[in-house]
Amino acid sequence: MEWRDQGVVLTVRRHGETSAIVEVFTPTRGRHAGIVRGGAGRRLAPVLQPGAQLDLTWRARLEDHLGTFTVEPVQSRAAVLEDRLALAGLNATLGLLAFLLPEREAHPVLYARSLALLDMLGPNDDWPLAYLRWEQALLDDMGFGLDLTSCAVTGTRDDLAYVSPRTGRAVSRDGAGEWADRLLPLPLAMLGQGTASARELLDGLTTTGHFLSNHLAPDLGDRPLPASRARLIALFERHF
Numbered sequence: 001m002e003w004r005d006q007g008v009v010l011t012v013r014r015h016g017e018t019s020a021i022v023e024v025f026t027p028t029r030g031r032h033a034g035i036v037r038g039g040a041g042r043r044l045a046p047v048l049q050p051g052a053q054l055d056l057t058w059r060a061r062l063e064d065h066l067g068t069f070t071v072e073p074v075q076s077r078a079a080v081l082e083d084r085l086a087l088a089g090l091n092a093t094l095g096l097l098a099f100l101l102p103e104r105e106a107h108p109v110l111y112a113r114s115l116a117l118l119d120m121l122g123p124n125d126d127w128p129l130a131y132l133r134w135e136q137a138l139l140d141d142m143g144f145g146l147d148l149t150s151c152a153v154t155g156t157r158d159d160l161a162y163v164s165p166r167t168g169r170a171v172s173r174d175g176a177g178e179w180a181d182r183l184l185p186l187p188l189a190m191l192g193q194g195t196a197s198a199r200e201l202l203d204g205l206t207t208t209g210h211f212l213s214n215h216l217a218p219d220l221g222d223r224p225l226p227a228s229r230a231r232l233i234a235l236f237e238r239h240f
Contacts, residue, residue, distance in 0.1 A: 001058075001059065001060045001061070001062060001063050001065075001067070002057065002058065002059045003028075003029065003057075003058050004055075004056065004057045004058075005026040005027065005028055005029055005056055005058075006026065006027070006053060006054065006055055006056065006074060007024035007025055007026035007027075007029075007032070007053075007054055007056050008024060008025045008026075008051065008052070008053055008054075008094075008114065008115065008118065009022060009023075009024055009048060009049060009050050009051060009052045009054060009094075010023045010024060010025055010031065010050065010094050010097055010098040011023040011050065011094075011098050012039070012048050012049075012050065014040050015035055015039070015040075017040070018037070018038055018039075018040050018041050019035050019036060019037050019038065019039050019040060020035070020036050020039025020040050020044075020045075020048055021033060021034070021035055021036075021039075021066075022034060022035075022036050022039060022048055022069060022071075023098060024054065024056060024069075025097055025101065025111060025114065026056065026111070027106065027107075027108045027111040027112070028106050028108070029058075029104060029106065030101060030102065030103070030104055030105040030106050030107055031097070031098065031101040031102070031103050031104070031105070032058065032103070032104055033066060033103075034056075034058050034060075034066060034067045034068055034069035035066060035067070035068045035069065036048060036068070036069050036070075036071060037068060044071070047071065047073045047076075048071070049076065049077075049078060050090070050091070050094050051077040051080070051090050051094060051118060052073065052074075052075065052076050052077060052078075053073075053074040053075035053076075053077075053115075054071045054072065054073060054074055055071065055072040055073075055074050056069050056070075056071055057069065057070045057071075077090065077118060077121070079122055079123075080121050080122050082122075083121075083122045084235070085235055085236075085239055086121040086122040086127070088228070088231055088232040088235045089117075089121050089127060089128075089131055089232055090118065090121055091228040091231070091232070092131075092226070092228045092229045092231070092232040093114065093117060093118065093131070093134070094228075095226035095227075095228035095229060096135075096138060096212070096225070096226060096228075096229060097114065098226075099220075099223075099225065099226050100138065100142060100212075100216065100217075100220065107141055109137075109141060110137060110138065110141040113134055113137045114134065116130070117130050117131060117134045126195070128196075128201055128236065129189055129195060129196050129201060131232075132189065132190070132196065132201060132204045132205055132208065133189075133190075133192075135205070135208040135209075135212065136190060136208060138212075139208065139211055139212065139216065142216055144168070144211055144215050144216045144219075145168070146163060146168040146169075146170075146190075146207075146211065147167075147168055147169045147170065148160065148163070148169075148170040148186065148190065148191055149170070150170065151170055151171055151172040151174075151175045152164060152167060152169035152170065152171055152175070153171055153172070153175030153176075154172055154174060154175045156172050156174075156175070158172065159172045159173050159174065160172050160186055160191065161173045161176065161185075161186055162176050162180060162183035162184060162185065162186050163183060163184040163185070163186045163207050164183060164184075165182075165183065165184050165210055165214075168211060168215070170186055171183055171186075184206065184207040184210055185203035185204070185206065185207055186204075186207065187200035187201070187203050187204045188200070189201070189204060190204050190207070198236075198240030201236065201240070202233070202236060202237065202240070205233055205236070209225075209229070209233070212225055212229075213225055
């Protein structure tokens with residue numbers, strides 16, 4: 001069995017004396033693991049860094065075997081190491097992908113969105129908003145997308161300001177009424193309308209975080225979300 005593709009390194013762990021088990025996210029094979037011979041050595045260890053883009057060839061005797069990767073570097077994202085906030089964004093993105101993606105299931109649209117986000121980290125000041133919208137896309141791709149098209153109560157498309165924590169549907173100010181304090185915030189940026197203030201960004205991440213933690217994670221065995229996401233939110237709060 002053999003295939004070739006490009007992929008982003010999600011995790012790396014040592015295997016034996018000199019090898020490494022590398023988990024990657026590829027457009028056609030999804031989250032996929034394999035052994036890299038010599039991956040813990042001086043030549044390949046700097047290449048196998050989380051977030052790095054690799055050209056991959058996977059081989060195994062049978063399809064359900066772990067198999068081995070041969071790798072060639074395509075793009076390093078080591079520049080984010082110089083930016084604490086961008087590094088936290090990288091770790092949160094990779095951590096959620098490694099945690100949530102089914103093994104060996106293609107998600108080409110999410111792959112493209114993830115690649116675009118990783119390329120924005122650091123040099124582009126708009127990447128925190130891109131990260132919020134990436135979490136929306138992640139929920140959507142995993143089958144837990146929010147329905148923000150119209151108010152769940154009145155049917156109107158105007159003045160949408162909240163999200164139902166139970167159904168994920170938008171609610172207008174009029175539709176919320178006295179229940180507003182029990183609903184989640186819906187900043188305009190989540191509707192694709194312009195940029196986001198610091199408060200709106202954090203409000204949006206509160207909403208996506210609710211559905212990641214209380215809807216998607218329980219569907220995968222009720223494990224807690226990776227700590228890397230909480231660290232990113234904490235850094236956002238201090239930074240802004």
